[in-house]
Amino acid sequence: MAMSITTGTSELRDVTKMERIGAHSHIRGLGLDDRLEPRANSQGLVGQAKARKAAGMILKMVQEGKIAGRAMLFAGPPSTGKTAIALGMAQSLGPDVPFTIITASEVFSLSMSKTEALTQAFRRSIGVRIKEETELIEGQVVEIQIDRSLTGATKTGKLTIKTTDMETVYDLGMKMIEALTKEKVLAGDVIAIDKTSGKVTKLGRSFAQSRDYDAMGADTKFVQCPEGEIQKRKEVVHTVSLHEIDVINSRTQGFLALFAGDTGEIKPELRNQINAKVAEWREEGKAEIVPGILFIDEVHMLDIECFSFLNRALEGELAPLVIMASNRGMARIRGTKFRSPHGLPVDLLDRVLIVSTKPYTEEEVQQIIQIRCQEEDTQLTPDALTVLTSMSMQTTLRYALNLIACGKVVARKRKAEMVDVEDLRRAYTYFMDEKRSVQWLKEQQGSLVFEEVGSKEDELMDIGQ
Numbered sequence: 131m132a133m134s135i136t137t138g139t140s141e142l143r144d145v146t147k148m149e150r151i152g153a154h155s156h157i158r159g160l161g162l163d164d165r166l167e168p169r170a171n172s173q174g175l176v177g178q179a180k181a182r183k184a185a186g187m188i189l190k191m192v193q194e195g196k197i198a199g200r201a202m203l204f205a206g207p208p209s210t211g212k213t214a215i216a217l218g219m220a221q222s223l224g225p226d227v228p229f230t231i232i233t234a235s236e237v238f239s240l241s242m243s244k245t246e247a248l249t250q251a252f253r254r255s256i257g258v259r260i261k262e263e264t265e266l267i268e269g270q271v272v273e274i275q276i277d278r279s280l281t282g283a284t285k286t287g288k289l290t291i292k293t294t295d296m297e298t299v300y301d302l303g304m305k306m307i308e309a310l311t312k313e314k315v316l317a318g319d320v321i322a323i324d325k326t327s328g329k330v331t332k333l334g335r336s337f338a339q340s341r342d343y344d345a346m347g348a349d350t351k352f353v354q355c356p357e358g359e360i361q362k363r364k365e366v367v368h369t370v371s372l373h374e375i376d377v378i379n380s381r382t383q384g385f386l387a388l389f390a391g392d393t394g395e396i397k398p399e400l401r402n403q404i405n406a407k408v409a410e411w412r413e414e415g416k417a418e419i420v421p422g423i424l425f426i427d428e429v430h431m432l433d434i435e436c437f438s439f440l441n442r443a444l445e446g447e448l449a450p451l452v453i454m455a456s457n458r459g460m461a462r463i464r465g466t467k468f469r470s471p472h473g474l475p476v477d478l479l480d481r482v483l484i485v486s487t488k489p490y491t492e493e494e495v496q497q498i499i500q501i502r503c504q505e506e507d508t509q510l511t512p513d514a515l516t517v518l519t520s521m522s523m524q525t526t527l528r529y530a531l532n533l534i535a536c537g538k539v540v541a542r543k544r545k546a547e548m549v550d551v552e553d554l555r556r557a558y559t560y561f562m563d564e565k566r567s568v569q570w571l572k573e574q575q576g577s578l579v580f581e582e583v584g585s586k587e588d589e590l591m592d593i594g595q
Contacts, residue, residue, distance in 0.1 A: 206487030228422030234431035257420035430473025
């Protein structure tokens, strides 16, 4: 007797839209005009005109393929839009140019060596645009005739295809019959068949059949009957990253390894072979290299070994543009006793273009709050907007933005549509900002458990940082 398994009450929901609002989900681009001049408030970015213009110039050079193997550093206080500008660059690049974003601390948490993690990040950021010529059969289906054997085990058939100029009959094998059945191809459909792979693509329904209401669905797309020859040669372009080629060639399961998650370490010999093959394709004109962008956030968290690896990797033939972000001033380089600007070694700083970001003005903060309110579907009263702006100037911008959602919950509790000053004040009393938290700690006067008392030298270093 088969045992039935129940999983509680089954519930059907019509999910029309799933939204994930992130810290930078409002960023749509860099907000520059055709002359690379920054607009005051555009594509989710506000202010930081110099930094955005610098990013736009770098982006232009990336698109022209002129700045591979270089590096730039966004340096500035917290909450000044360093990550936002980098994500704006990613949005402006388009889908064809690879953009990889990592945090420096990720390098230490992976189950592979630091240099391997950085190498994989580098190779994810370099695309290879491969050109292939394929033969296509393209036309309107006039008739499909499928004959089954008496046992039903084998099928044979004929497919009649026409263009405006000619008509041809093809004999069908088992695989092609299955492919056509799977795509639900009927007489009157315009289809394309890839001769090398046997893939059938349904392009739409012919305009000649537009009055045939029985065969029409709500989403039926009508197309013109193709012209000229039925068999055509077409150039297909694929863009894959070097890391994807590495993984496919290093694992027995091929491209399925890309979905397995942990790719493990890849042997340098294999990478050298792939580099040689890609170089060969470039010479033959089959492929071209698309250098992308690697963004390393909180770069001061890398140690001296990683920095020395970056120095060498940037000089390699296959290197992307590396963009780094740091909010440190004079800080100790991890793995050494030396202090250096932004926590980066001087020899690496010498190779990078440094772009500084400055704190936002009150007007810019108000515009950012308005953008975030639109993104989070929250309405503030004019008084609440003024209060939240002054709150962010006294505390931090991130703290003020976090209060938007909290204020909305408080306002909903009193059944109000708009968030008012009183809602923000209540949220302000529930959640402490960094300054009030420090003040509260001082008031406790050592009553918290396990308070560490450092040496005088450590305290002086903390003050210096």
